Structures are given as structure tokens and as C-alpha cells.
Amino acid sequence: MASDDGLFFLDDFETSTGDESKQEKLQLSTSLRKVYTCCRRRAFSSYVASKRKGSGDGDSISQPIWHCCDQTFGEPSSVHKHVARTHEAEVQQLTESTFHGVLRQQEDKACGGQLPGGHHTEEPVDTSSWLPDTSHLTEEELQTGPGKVLLYYHYFRLDDPHTVCAWQKALCEKLHLTGKVRVATEGVNGTVGGTTLATDLYVKTMRSHTLFNTMEEEDFKSSDGGAECFSGLKVGVYEEIVPMGVDPDVISYQLAGTHLNPEEFHQEVESLLSEGESSQDTVLLDCRNFYESKIGQFSQCLAPNIRKFSYFPDYVDQNLDLFRDKKVLMYCTGGIRCERASAYLLSKEVCKEVYQLKGGIHKYLERFPDGFYRGKLFVFDERYTVPSDADAISECRYCSVPWDQYQLCTTRFCRQLVLSCPACRGAVQTACCVPCQAKGPQQGEESSATGPAQLKEECECTDQRLRIPQDAP
Template sequence: TKIISNLTGSTSAASAQELDVQKVHWECCGQQFEKKMDIHKHAAKEHMPEVLQQTEAVLELLVQQNSKLTANHNFGENKSASLELSGTKEEFDVCAWLPDTSHVTFDELTCEAGEVLLYYCYCAIEEPRMICTWQTALCRQLHLTGKVRIGTEGINGTIGGCKTATELYIQAMISHPLFQNMSKEDFKRSAGGVNCFADLRVGVFKEIVPMGVDPEKVSYKDAGTHLTPEEFHMKVEALSQDLEIDKKTILLDCRNFYESKIGNFQHSLAPNIRKFSYFPDYVDRNLEFFRGKQILMYCTGGIRCERGSAYLRSKGVCKEVYQLKGGIHKYLEQFPSGFYKGKLFVFDDRYTIPASNGIISECSYCGTRWDQYRLCSTSYCCQLVLSCLRCREKGLVACCLICQEKGKSASESHSGAPVKEECDCTEKRMKIPVEHI
């Protein structure tokens, strides 16, 4: 909605006010409204979801800011305390860092077609809850969905929306003083949109990527040497051509087994671990395997390598530790037909995004080439399943036959919602694999 005034001059305050009342009108959805009542009716009829969402965001901001202020017992008596909160901490004034969207229509912010942004920024954040409040308001204002993790060590996010909204989001991020070292290049883009996520989740966490180690003990500041996609490509190329280098170098995938299963760099070591919090134990159990080796690490967007490489370096066994800057995402932008084969796994409702035309994985049941994940059909299991269309038509839609039978029994018993439990095939897997020297 735009407020238009044709007031061009005045001879007195009274006449200016009179002219202003006569000339001001409102424009919305290609229509012009002369009266406030008319624009109010239009907004209530056509834009109620947006109005409610904006109102909710503003109210949440006011409540959180009020709780911050009233938490200071001397606020009413000590003006210097008030000045400290509102003056020296720029991020406290959340509204000051929200973008101006008056030039953008509701339709431009809510179209389904768009993109997904993946990004992170390691930096010192003294007041992560204030940034959490700002991020919540920012994403709601721009109608974005996704997940944003904030901590004292930085921010990690993946959000989806229309391109107008994601562009405004990027501008808001790089304009904030805490993230002034970020640039547009730090945001990895892929085709998607608001429907790639069920909702918006913004929270404060000890770690912005859960490795299970206190950030104060293993810091991103001690990460391995960053290699650009070009530099990484050259090293992988040399690795594939020289057997001597191959014996001294390990191309290490930091992701989970279900990620590397559908796509990876050729000749890489992909640990058979289920989540990143197992990675420290994996390193500890395989120190002799890594001893004296040059390590080339990679992950989806680069964030897991930051502290993963720092942990590996802290053990003092590797000759050198390198990591792919920007992760597989940035590598594929420059080398779409490079050494990475298969699909790239992503943590949203798409599950994968195209990387190369080849399929390197197979159906868990019949062995045919297949790389499209679906959740296990049994409600108590959260495992991902590779089951081809033919097998799915046969009812083979669980992660394993045992889980399939459990699912049938649960549905036939009608005993209410089943209790979540670890799947048998997961329970039998080795939690921390040991590599052979």
C-alpha cells in the first residue's frame, strides 16, 4: 500500500493541512482509495493474513523489548542504564534493522516460485537473543520459512522465499554491523521457495552447528586452511592422477552417511556416521589413520568443516588440514561437471538438489539406480529411505523389512499413536566406524 500526496507548496500551516487532507490518497493492488475507511476495508478483505502476521511480529518485538527493559531494576531511576541499552547496543533497536518494504507488493513477497538461501557467519555475538528477535521479525516481515541458529559464536541459516524477499533478506544481513564481513557471495542459492520448509524456526543455541563440543574448547578460529573451489579442484585433480599423493592425502567427507550415499567426490573417504555430533568420536577413534596425512575436507556449505577441521587440528596428528571454502555448493557453481558426482543432499523438504546427471546410489530393496529420498513410512521412525517407484508400489516404503513389519503391526493393532523408538537397522549399525590403516 502506498500513501500518495500531491502537496507541492503552502502559504501557511493551516492551508497546508487543508491541501494535504484534500490531496492525499492510498494506492493498493492497482486501485486508488480516497478515504481511510475504504483503504481499511480493502486491507481487511484482501490482506488480512499479512496484516495479522505483521501485527504479531510487532507485538512480539514490543513484548521482548519490554521484558529486557523491565529486567533492569534501576531502569526508572538510572537513566544511564537506559542509554546503555538503547545507545551502545545498536542491535537492541530491532526495528532499525528491518528493511523498508513499502515499495514491494504483497504478491511480490508471497509468490511460491523463488529460492533457498544457505549461509553462515562465525563472529562474536554478545547478545544472541536480540539477534534472534531481529531474525524472527525479519523473516516474518519477508514471509520467509526455514531454520536459523544463533549463538555467541555466530549465525547459521537456511531460509526459503520468493526472490524479492531473499534479496531483501541478504541486504538486511550484510547491512547489519555484526555481519559487515559478509557479502552476497556468502549466500548459497538454489531453486526452491517458501514451501521447502514447514515453518519458520529461529532459536539460540550453544553451537550454531551441533558438533557436541563446547565452542570455547574448539573454536572456529583454529580451522584448517581455506581453499577456493579452484584450488580445491586442482588438489583433487592431482590426487586422482598421482598414486603417491593418494597414499599421503585423505579426501574427507564431513557429512552424514545418507548425504554422501547419494553424492560425493570421487575417491573420497565418507565416514559411515549418522550425525555430525559423532564426528569428534570418529576422529578420536581413528587418530592413527590420520597421522601424518594431508587432509582435504568438504561438506555441504562449509560450516561443518570450520569446527570439524579445528577439532582434527587440535589432535596434532595431521600434516596439513585444508577445507573447501563455501562447500560443495560453491564448488558446483564453478565446476558443475567436476569431480563431484551424484546429487547434493539438503536439509529441507526437497532432500536433494541436482549436481550432476549421474546417479551413484541405488534402491535399498531391488538395487536399481535411485537417489530420491523419502521418510520411512512408519510413524515412529525418522530414517530416510531409498525406495524406487516399483518397490514403493509393492508397499516397500520403510527403511528396512523389520521396520516395515513393525509398521504393519502398529497400523493393524489400532492402539493409538506408536511410541517413537530407534529403528532396528539404525540400532545395529556401528555408531563410530574404524578405518583400516
């Protein structure tokens, strides 16, 4: 399934070699391609920052300006365009330097040296005292009975993410929870499933820890489900707890927009809808991916047709006029993407105001199940969706009847999500595109000599998609 932290294959990119006239494709793993993209964004941001000066009146904060190539730029968008057009070679050199540094750091880690995040350790930290006492419970009690899926995040400065990662892995295993937990120096983001008893104990244990005791119970969004909603447990340390592809030290969650609770957000949307098409000064922005907004969204929203959240910064950069002098109301599934997305949008200094829905669609639907959100809510587990109302706002890709339940493309190793109604699935119309349909379910299997085939999340149909759409203001 396509997800914000799943297996993605970025577009091929080129890098200069010793011979500047020669370009060669880097054949990298998915994880290294993500690292390279992050390094390039960091290099670009650093280069632009090096050109920043104080304002003409000495105010270095409220009115920044940039000097480059004997030119003065008063807006971030203008200096960004200049650097992109004129200083590609310098940015590329910085990118490669940063990227090779990261590779050296990974080599050091493999040899027992410094770990990402600057933490040196010779032996694992004992986290057993952080685990709950379950001696009064049987394994059967922890594993059987009604279940839940939890969704949560917590931004804060975390100096030792590897120790927290080890603790989270041990905690989830002890409680027989499955799911995904991302740990970084900027905080933790997780979605886990298990029995109600186990998930309640997980929340209690989290909130009793000194690092998480500022979290409230309502910070853990829950829905019906269980351990069966995930194929296993994945806990790891990452640079970002939500993969936007921008250095958290450059665009921090601390610079996020103003939070609106569900009641306040509902009032804002109600006011916007009452104005109808006459509204010119407010944008209701969906920060999710196209396959999420396709099956459920707020009425009259702007839903960018992007495949993943790491494309969002480029979408903003190429569509700044959509947000210029506007009030922006932003939302996502649980609120986490808005924290970084609103900070990025605010960094462009084009909006009048930026607001975000606290707790995301999850919390809005708890308060307003019959509100202004139409369709289903996409979730990143094997349920794919949780219901919000009876309306189906999307269609079967084959016969166009209303349908909003995703299933995987049946071509072997293709991981695209497909909207195919029961009648069409009965007619074996189950692929994401015509080429996949023609391949059949066995196509793409690799020989055992080369090892198991890697699950791909793009094929001919994704190659033809416009990576960053241009939306008219």
C-alpha cells in the same frame, strides 16, 4: 528427516547416584540429552587441560606435554586414552556438576532470571529499526513468484544472541520466509526459503547490519526452491551454530584449517586422483553424515559411516592413524562443518596439513558442475537433494537398481530416510528396515491421553549400527 539439528535420540547413558554401586538411566528429553553429551565433552576436555604443562624446554605452545599419575604424555591421543581408562570417575563427577549447573540456568531462565550466554534482560530489545521498509511492496509480491533457498553462516563473537534471535525471527516473518536459523555466541547459521524478491531483501538487510556487513553476497549460497521447501520457521539460540557437541570455547572456529577456493580445491583433487592408489600422503575427507555421502561424494574420498556430525569428534579420536602425517582435504555441504571439524582435527596434532573447501560443495558445483563430485547434493529441507549430475551412485535398498531420491519411511512416526525406487514403492516396499515394514503404516501411534507421539529418528535398524566405525588406514 535426519538432519544436523533435527530430533535425535542419543544412546542411553548412566550416571552415578548417591550410592556409587547403583546406576540409573536418565530419562531425558532429546534436547537435554544433547546438553548432557556436550557437558561430558567439556568435562573431559577440562580434565585433560588441567594436566597440560609446558614442554621440557619451557615452550608452552609448540611442544605441549601432559603429566598425570606420575606419567608424561607427549601426544594428545595418549593422554586422552589414559584419562578415558583411568579417570572415568573424575570426568563423570565434572560432567554431573556441569550438567546440573546448566539445569539450574534453565530454571532461572524459566523464572525470568539469567538467560543462556550471560545476558540479563528485563524487557525485549526493540529491533524494529533493523527491519527493512516494505511499504512499497504488497504482501502478494512478497509471497508469490519464483523462489530460492538460501544457505549461509557467519562466525563472529556475538555477545547478545537472544536479541539477534528475536530480530531474525521478526525479519523472516516480515518477509514470509520459512526455514531454520541457529544463533549462538559464536555466530549465526541459517537456511531459509521464500520468493526471490524476499530472499534478495533478506540478504540485503543482513549485509546492511553492522554485525554482518563483512559478509559478501557469495557467502549466501542459493538454489531453486522457496518457502514450500520447509514445514515452517524455526529460530533459536544454541550453544553451537553447527552441533558438533564440543564447547566452542575449547575448539574454536578461529583454529580452523586453511581455506581453498573451488579452483584450488579442484586442482588438489585432480592431483590426488592422478596418483590413483599410489597416493599415500593425502586424505580427501567427507565431513558429512553417511546418508549425505551415500548419494553424492568426491571420487576417492574417505566418507565416515556416521549418523550425525556430533559423532565426528569420536570418529577422529578412534581413527587417528588414518590422518597421521597426512595432508587432509576436507569438504562438507556449505563449509560450516569444516570450520569446526578442521579445528578439531588440528587439535590432535597428527596431520601435516589440513585444508577445507571454502563454500563447500555448493560453491564447488557452481564453478565445476561437471567436476569430480559425483551424484546428488543432500540438503536439509523437504527437497532432500539438489541435482549435480545425471549419475546415481546409490541404489534402491530393495532391488539394488540405481536410485538416489530419498523419501521418509512410511511407518508412522519413523523418520528414517529411505531409498526406494518407484517400482518398489509401487509394491509397497517403503520402509527403512524389515521390522518397520512389518509394523505397517499405523504402528507406533500413541493414545491421546499421553499426547502426540514424538517423531523418532532411530529404530531397530539404527540400534544395530556401529556408532563409531573403525576404518583401516
